[in-house]
Amino acid sequence: MDESNISRSETPRSSASSLLSIPIENCLVRLSIDTDEKNMQINSDLFKSSKQKFIDNIGIDIGGTLAKYTYYDLENKLVEFGFKQTDDIDGLISTLQNIIFLRSKNSPESPIKAINATGGGAYKFYTILKDSFPDIVLNRKDEMTSLIHGLNFFINLKQREIFTYSDTDGKNYVQKQDSTFKDQCGDNDEIILVNIGSGVSILKLNLKTNEFKRVGGSSLGGGTLWGLLTLITGITDYDEMLKLASHGDNTKVDMLVGDIYGTSYDAIGLKSTSIGSSMAKIYKKPGTDFNYGDISKSLLYTVSNNIGQISYLQANIHNIDRIFFAGSYIRGHLMTMNTLSYAINFWSKNEKSAFFLEHESYLGAMGALVS
Numbered sequence: 418m419d420e421s422n423i424s425r426s427e428t429p430r431s432s433a434s435s436l437l438s439i440p441i442e443n444c445l446v447r448l449s450i451d452t453d454e455k456n457m458q459i460n461s462d463l464f465k466s467s468k469q470k471f472i473d474n475i476g477i478d479i480g481g482t483l484a485k486y487t488y489y490d491l492e493n494k495l496v497e498f499g500f501k502q503t504d505d506i507d508g509l510i511s512t513l514q515n516i517i518f519l520r521s522k523n524s525p526e527s528p529i530k531a532i533n534a535t536g537g538g539a540y541k542f543y544t545i546l547k548d549s550f551p552d553i554v555l556n557r558k559d560e561m562t563s564l565i566h567g568l569n570f571f572i573n574l575k576q577r578e579i580f581t582y583s584d585t586d587g588k589n590y591v592q593k594q595d596s597t598f599k600d601q602c603g604d605n606d607e608i609i610l611v612n613i614g615s616g617v618s619i620l621k622l623n624l625k626t627n628e629f630k631r632v633g634g635s636s637l638g639g640g641t642l643w644g645l646l647t648l649i650t651g652i653t654d655y656d657e658m659l660k661l662a663s664h665g666d667n668t669k670v671d672m673l674v675g676d677i678y679g680t681s682y683d684a685i686g687l688k689s690t691s692i693g694s695s696m697a698k699i700y701k702k703p704g705t706d707f708n709y710g711d712i713s714k715s716l717l718y719t720v721s722n723n724i725g726q727i728s729y730l731q732a733n734i735h736n737i738d739r740i741f742f743a744g745s746y747i748r749g750h751l752m753t754m755n756t757l758s759y760a761i762n763f764w765s766k767n768e769k770s771a772f773f774l775e776h777e778s779y780l781g782a783m784g785a786l787v788s
């Protein structure tokens with residue numbers, strides 16, 4: 418199986434609709450998985466035991482901001498992923514109804530039997546979901562456990578899923594069993610998983626036993642960036658904001674070490690180009706119309722650096738070297754990943770590494786689907 422089996426688009430696209438002839442919006446990534454035993458693209462024994470659930474169910478993860486869903490398109494042997502705004506719960510319900518309808522039409526011998534729901538919305542919208550799907554079993558799944566099951570599913574794929582990223586080295590894929598993945602971290606089976614959604618959850622996980630503990634969190638997450646930028650720029654499209662950030666120049670609003678010292682501060686290892694104080698140039702010029710791209714980039718750096726730092730601190734407390742980042746906050750955005758990687762390398766003096774996943778937004782939905 419090669420890379421062409423995974424497709425990613427930086428902007429939501431609706432190509433799933435052409436495949437399924439139904440309006441499934443915001444489908445980001447799709448994964449080709451053959452569930453025949455001999456062709457199975459998954460290493461996990463755990464998956465083999467959950468194969469039927471994988472085919473029979475739909476997994477949904479209704480978070481504070483986005484409602485993610487995933488299901489197996491039996492006809493085309495494709496795992497479909499998509500999302501809606503959580504506020505558009507009616508839109509999610511009609512999408513799920515379409516999926517259920519099409520399965521019963523195209524594969525009447527194998528109808529969708531259950532919706533496995535996780536995230537806060539599995540509780541908040543329980544009654545409306547139950548009433549909307551009277552003939553389908555509705556199972557509620559724990560959010561943190563679903564994240565772990567989802568991670569387990571994705572990292573056991575025998576194809577390109579886990580990668581490191583930096584602007585200088587680009588994207589480098591690793592496999593769970595690779596010596597490079599193990600060597601740099603010794604034989605320790607533990608990882609830190611940082612899920613960046615509306616808020617941030619930090620979990621410690623043993624990859625061998627699947628034991629996990631939520632060791633920390635932060636309310637400064639994706640919702641914070643999105644909320645502050647909406648307030649400042651008035652932009653209501655998240656992708657538009659990411660695009661703006663990509664073209665911005667944060668040095669117009671951030672106060673750099675060089676702005677304070679006139680040079681680098683070598684004695685404590687700070688380059689003149691390091692950010693000394695995020696957004697601090699703004700107060701010096703009250704009334705100035707600062708460029709939205711510059712502000713967006715600065716805030717993206719602020720939130721990402723902060724998450725990177727607390728993730729490093731948690732990894733340090735627990736003596737763990739591998740830090741996985743997931744959640745729709747990342748959404749394959751290169752600047753975000755570079756900032757998180759840079760923060761981990763910077764604070765750990767290159768002793769710890771940041772890892773990313775192709776399907777980073779769908780850990781919860783996939784975990785609910787297979788659990």
Ligand SMILES: Nc1ncnc2c1ncn2[C@@H]1O[C@H](COP(=O)(O)OP(=O)(O)O)[C@@H](O)[C@H]1O
Nearest residue numbers: 480481482483613614615639640655744745746
């Ligand atoms: N299209 C989008 N609309 C809104 N937020 C988005 C979008 N794409 C990515 N995001 C980011 O993802 C975050 C939500 O991540 P997610 O993992 O779905 O969290 P939750 O489960 O809390 O909804 C948002 O706060 C925002 O930072």
Ligand SMILES: CC(C)(COP(=O)(O)O)[C@@H](O)C(=O)NCCC(=O)O
Nearest residue numbers: 480481614615616617618634635636
């Ligand atoms: C409450 C949540 C688990 C909900 O998950 P989300 O919808 O943000 O993905 C998450 O927002 C969170 O962990 N917030 C941080 C809470 C804290 O530890 O401070």
